Amino acid sequence: MIDVNIGMRIQNIRKSKNLKVTELAKMAYISQPYLSDIERGRTTPSLDKLQTICEALDISLGDFFGNASEFSPELIQLLENIKRLTEEERTHLAHFIEAIVNRQDT
Known part of the structure; x- marks a missing residue:
């Protein structure tokens, strides 16, 4: 399980808006199985x-993660920079960050 919190948050918001998984998937231009995997925490979506x-x-996105004003200017700039990366570069960055976090946990 990669990130249940993001998936659970998507699922809770989707349900609060009375949307079915298939409806949200169609609205977001993604497959229903992919959205289901996100909601179950099996995969984490790109930004x-x-x-x-x-x-x-x-x-x-600010509402999704809470209050946007809670983000520091540095974090906002970091997210903006990440948006400019290619999908491959974002994947490498995600693996790098995961390696650092896992190293700190040991």
């Missing part, structure tokens, strides 16, 4: 995909 899902749910 671009999460933004698309949020747009389909009619919420901002």
